[in-house]
Amino acid sequence: GMERHYKFNVMKKNTTRLCSSKTIVTVNGKFPGPTIYAREDDVVIVKVVNHVNYNMTLHWHGVRQIRTGWADGPAYITQCPIQPGQAYTYNFTVTGQRGTLFWHAHILWLRATVHGGIVILPKLGVPYPFPHPHEDKLLLIGEWWKSDVETVVNEALTSGLAPNISDAHTINGRTGPVSSCNRIIEGYNLSVKKGKTYLLRFINAALNDEVFVRVAGHNFTVVEVDASYVKPFKTDTILISPGQTTGVLLSADNPDPGRYLITVSPFMDAPISVDKVAATAVLKYSGASTDAATITTVPPPINATWVANGFMNSLRSLNSVAYPAQVPLEIDHSLFFTAGLGVNPCPVCPTKNRVVAYLNNVTFLMPEIALLQAHYYNIKGVFTDDFPAKPPNEYNYTGQQPANLNTMVGTRVYRLGYNSTVQIILQDTAMIAPESHPVHLHGFDFYAVGWGLGNFDPKKDPKKFNLVDPVKRNTIGVPTGGWAAIRFRADNPGVWFMHCHLEVHTTWGLKMAFVVDNGKGPDQSLVPPPADLPKC
Ligand code: C2O
Numbered sequence: 001g002m003e004r005h006y007k008f009n010v011m012k013k014n015t016t017r018l019c020s021s022k023t024i025v026t027v028n029g030k031f032p033g034p035t036i037y038a039r040e041d042d043v044v045i046v047k048v049v050n051h052v053n054y055n056m057t058l059h060w061h062g063v064r065q066i067r068t069g070w071a072d073g074p075a076y077i078t079q080c081p082i083q084p085g086q087a088y089t090y091n092f093t094v095t096g097q098r099g100t101l102f103w104h105a106h107i108l109w110l111r112a113t114v115h116g117g118i119v120i121l122p123k124l125g126v127p128y129p130f131p132h133p134h135e136d137k138l139l140l141i142g143e144w145w146k147s148d149v150e151t152v153v154n155e156a157l158t159s160g161l162a163p164n165i166s167d168a169h170t171i172n173g174r175t176g177p178v179s180s181c182n183r184i185i186e187g188y189n190l191s192v193k194k195g196k197t198y199l200l201r202f203i204n205a206a207l208n209d210e211v212f213v214r215v216a217g218h219n220f221t222v223v224e225v226d227a228s229y230v231k232p233f234k235t236d237t238i239l240i241s242p243g244q245t246t247g248v249l250l251s252a253d254n255p256d257p258g259r260y261l262i263t264v265s266p267f268m269d270a271p272i273s274v275d276k277v278a279a280t281a282v283l284k285y286s287g288a289s290t291d292a293a294t295i296t297t298v299p300p301p302i303n304a305t306w307v308a309n310g311f312m313n314s315l316r317s318l319n320s321v322a323y324p325a326q327v328p329l330e331i332d333h334s335l336f337f338t339a340g341l342g343v344n345p346c347p348v349c350p351t352k353n354r355v356v357a358y359l360n361n362v363t364f365l366m367p368e369i370a371l372l373q374a375h376y377y378n379i380k381g382v383f384t385d386d387f388p389a390k391p392p393n394e395y396n397y398t399g400q401q402p403a404n405l406n407t408m409v410g411t412r413v414y415r416l417g418y419n420s421t422v423q424i425i426l427q428d429t430a431m432i433a434p435e436s437h438p439v440h441l442h443g444f445d446f447y448a449v450g451w452g453l454g455n456f457d458p459k460k461d462p463k464k465f466n467l468v469d470p471v472k473r474n475t476i477g478v479p480t481g482g483w484a485a486i487r488f489r490a491d492n493p494g495v496w497f498m499h500c501h502l503e504v505h506t507t508w509g510l511k512m513a514f515v516v517d518n519g520k521g522p523d524q525s526l527v528p529p530p531a532d533l534p535k536c
Helices: 149-159 180-186 305-314 371-376 401-405 503-508
Strands: 003-017 020-027 036-039 043-050 058-061 087-093 099-105 115-121 135-144 168-171 188-192 197-204 211-215 220-225 228-235 238-240 245-251 259-266 279-285 333-345 353-359 362-364 408-410 413-417 421-428 437-441 446-453 471-473 475-478 482-489 494-500 511-517
Touching: 003 036, 036 043, 043 058, 058 087, 099 197, 099 220, 099 245, 115 135, 115 197, 135 188, 149 503, 168 259, 168 279, 197 238, 228 305, 228 471, 238 245, 238 305, 333 401, 333 413, 353 503, 362 511, 371 494, 371 511, 421 437, 421 475, 437 482, 446 475, 475 482, 494 503
Parallel strands: 003 043, 036 115, 135 197, 188 279, 333 421, 362 408, 413 511
Antiparallel strands: 003 020, 043 087, 058 099, 099 115, 135 168, 197 245, 211 238, 211 259, 220 228, 220 245, 259 279, 333 353, 353 362, 421 482, 437 475, 437 494, 446 471, 446 482, 494 511
């Protein structure tokens, strides 16, 4: 492949949304930031220069980073942060993936405004496995707070309570016509030509909201998720969790070539935060008169679990000769992780307790030296490799609340032998509040072989697993009070973060890491760290 060079200047920018201005952190002064384009097998080289007074790291979300964990980016997991005034060059190859991913800051809550798309095109001369679109459009979904986002999270951490919810969702950085003062300037316009087909690449870069997306008067044909092709299917609504991407074909085939509302609305399992505004943009046919009324649609209700389930059931990988689904059939590590919210003593909080989150009742404590460095240089005392393979208390969705709520704090990892096969049952506990968890794994794509509501049944449920054409992803929505089963092969040496992509849950500790090692040959070990790797 060829080399693709980018220069990312992390800098501040004064920005106005919802009729009020604030200074945000951006890349190159843009919100959302620049899009990275590459073809499969290209080498991407991004020089990041930090011009702000925050520590910074960037993560190439979903890029497998085979043997190049040094370029993955989560702060204190694979690297120490790029300090103010410093620079670091991320260098990685995109292999075995094609479609839509995104990049984002991976430290504190800076990803709220520091993010952008990654588009991986097939190799030159290789067609898409679907009709070639007339044009390709990126639609980044985000969230906007009127106040400073770092202040929001710091308040939450010192109070022990939940942070303020965002004031609006955004589409390509715009809040849409939610109030009269910004009606004209702020909505994003997607222009289309009648009779043409478009590839819309939706990316959910929001911090805390899973969303439904619709376009009035049009259907979607879903063709790709998380940079893996899927068996095309038609739907009027798609569901995207934070950390997920969805590529759809949209034919501009409405007999009335006018203006149609694009709606992004949150999916919640309970009617909380209903006052939050949905984001809107407009799909506009070229030639439509500027005063034509915009056709609207009714988005799914807040707790449309049936819509969400229907969408998840329709996702199947494009299992073909060209794109074989290589689902591990024999399992070396069979893991069962409960994911939920708990409580823990808090020395600085007024109530003396704080809300925490956990996997297997472990609230992950961020280390002060990056785990990958500690692993590579064999630095002792940074982490322990005793992350439990199952929860300490046998899990029962309907009982045992106190035992399931208490957590222990630690920097604990789980060790996987190179090339071993892994199955993880992710069981949501939903003991404090209805919560779904979009669990994201770094360094791998996994197969989502099954999911269900209630307690996972180890006798009955595995019989129903899809081992033939399960969807391949990097982020899976674990349903509220339900479970999801994933499988992957640990064919990538390094230290790989796994966490809930709801930023609030990550902050509270719903995270852990895998160490993959014991490999002997040259393909089974990490490349040495680059010379400019930031020091701790
Ligand atoms: Cu998109 Cu660890 O994150």
